[in-house]
Amino acid sequence: MASVRVLVTRPAHDAAEWVRRLSEHGIAAEALPLIDIAPEPPSPALRAARQHLADYDAAMFVSGNAVTHFKLGSDQLFFETKSAVAQLDQARAAIKTRAWSPGPGTTAALLRAGWPAARVDAPAPDAGQFDSEALWARVAPQVHAGVRVLLVRGGDAEGRAAGRDWLRERLAEAAAQVDTVVVYRRRAPVLDGAQAQRARAAAADGTIWLFSSAEAIANLRQCLADVDWRAARALATHPRIGAAARAAGFGVVLDTRPSLDDVRASIESLA
Structure with missing residues (x-):
């Protein structure tokens, strides 16, 4: 070789x-x-998404970079506060937000960042493809009218949301409430x-x-x-x-x- x-x-x-x-x-x-990957500059929308993550039923991270840059600027794990450990454990148990991952790389990034494995949904390891379609096959039963989903994704060089909208379209068809936050920029x-x-x-x-x-x-x-x-x-x-x-x-x-x-x-x- x-x-x-x-x-x-x-x-x-x-x-x-x-x-x-x-x-x-x-x-x-x-x-x-x-x-070339660069972090999205701080903005009110990004701060709000970080602060209110636990208000969503699910957050879909399009890639490992989405996980990393959503947390960028903070050494804390997902959902962590400055509370005592006992209070933190209790708070984590009360949070029901699920993380949706399109594949193994994103799942690994979520686990490294402290997201509980029991609340991560992803295609099976032997899935034919790792993409939005394979993820939807796993998470569609969770979606109904009024479910709140945060899409955490990358943007183009100007910070405009970039990538496929296939999953957003499926969520819209199911009458879910969908918000999008751009956490990094992709450039040539x-x-x-x-x-x-x-x-x-x-x-x-x-x-x-x-x-x-x-x-x-x-x-x-x-x-x-x-x-x-x-x-x-x-x-x-x-x-x-x-x-x-x-x-x-x-x-x-x-x-x-x-x-x-x-x-x-x-x-x-x-x-």
């Missing part, structure tokens, strides 16, 4: 973790972040000379591009608009991402589930 190189295109923090995990399994991986990266050179080489040298977002593919095309991708190879962690890679001109695109074991097996199949 050492002869095969993999470019991990997730945001920098996530990419570093994936590089570490792949390297532990003998895969020569390196990071080339194609999405500025590739330095070495990064641009590496990306150009990876278009034709057999490197495997690991894509977990169609936005990363769009940013790559924006950064290197003159590159021909017909000789490039890619792994995509969702069929929609695979479709974006094919539309961008990648010659070989393999769809894979986003778990480490599935990604490893897919890399091995392309080696």
